[in-house]
Amino acid sequence: MTGGGVRVGLRGTADGSGPLVACFPHAGGAASAYRNWPRLLAGADVLAVQYPGREDRLGDPFASTLEELADAAAGALAEAAGATGRRPVLFGHSMGASVAYETALRLRDRSCEPALLAVSGRPAPAHQAPPRLSHLDDRAFLERVAELGGLEDVLRHPELAELVLPQLRADYGLLEAYRPAPAAPLSCPAVAALGSEDPTLTESGVADWQTATSGAFRLLRFPGGHFYLRDAAASLTAELLPHLPPGMPVPAAPGRSRPGGTPRRS
Template sequence: MTDAWLRCRTPRHKPSARLVCLPHAGGTAGPYAAWSAGLPEDVELSAVQYPGREDRLSEPPADDLRTLVAGVSAALLPLTDRPLVLFGHSFGAAVAYETACVLTAWGAAPGHLVVSGRRAPSAPARGDMHTRPDDELVAELVRLGGTRGGLLADPAVRAVYLPAVRADFRLAETYHRAAPPPLHCPVTAVLGDADTEVDEAQAGSWSHHTTGPFALHTFPGGHFYFTPRREPVLRLLADLTRTAAGARPQPESENLS
């Protein structure tokens, strides 16, 4: 795919469904490329590349969530010729939800929304990490487990990497929807049982944001539970994409450990 917003390392010929991954604050499309090998052959995997990082480093990071969502939604619209499953982690869950709302308004609702490691949109905004000094922001990234602290000890790396992180954190920490529009597609919330950012009750509140089916899955681990638990997470996502495509899920996916 040549679209600036999407990265698809393994295009499929006439896929039965598509899975699109939306990264966390400061995250990139790159790490999701390896997920394709754990999905069915007829499922096409793409990941969203936000501006201000990797091959979009020359672009300024998004400073407005609506603008970010508009770009993502426009890029995904051509993919809705097949059932579309959105997987958003942390900040990416907020982007995925807002994108699902836009696509629904356009008459191209996703087949399933998977929100990971994030409280529901109606939860009060919280956090001021985007205003903190670099050292504190780096310490928070290390605490959450998604970044190697040694890499960010280099001032040159910080100068390149932190602007996008700080911009994403600002959008994530100020995000709140007092009366968000309900979706009609199935929604699945996923979290790690030791995640300090969201608990089961908070993740369960996503059920109020759809008129469709809702499910909650918990895996062992922290905020980035899917790093050590990639295989069972991909089994779950494979089942959800099969269901979105009208196929029967595989029975072994019941074991999420």
């Protein structure tokens, strides 16, 4: 699916009747980060968003803006929602949280607001500060990114660094240029999650995602750092399951939310 010339893919199937869950990877990540989620979200149709320039889209040019990624993802997901008659649930971790949020806004413009927005490892739009890493040489850049965790093997093996460096540079460039525009709150429920030891976040900054929606809001905390998700995917998805709809119709019904979420705080 294209958006401003940018192509994204949706990995997975949408031929069931349960919730339609779209997952957005972190910076430098790919659809394979969610390869276990169909098992963890049994009964749901899990679609992992594949950004250009990695895995099976290695030959596709990188996006020039985060908004371009969201445009392309919204087009692909609106098509999937129309074909299945289900509004999608959006989940994104780290950079993926911002792409998911921007995609949610674009889906609303298409009368296909998500059934749920779930974000992880990312402060609310008003609290986001762009990273300043583009000026660093490759080694210093990788060392700074590695402070978040998950790049130990890359730092030990230069051949791996050569493979992941272009997509990391591209994605951090998107984050460096990204400035969330003011937007009216969504009406869907929202869930925000963080690792309790994440050095990039404050709990109040994550909790402020409640201002992105007029629907129910819940804040989830898990042990671990920025990539707590690697050890806590089963725990996180277990928390998300009660909030997943059975398959909601298109178009969205503005202002409706599922019961059972923690009431949003004023």
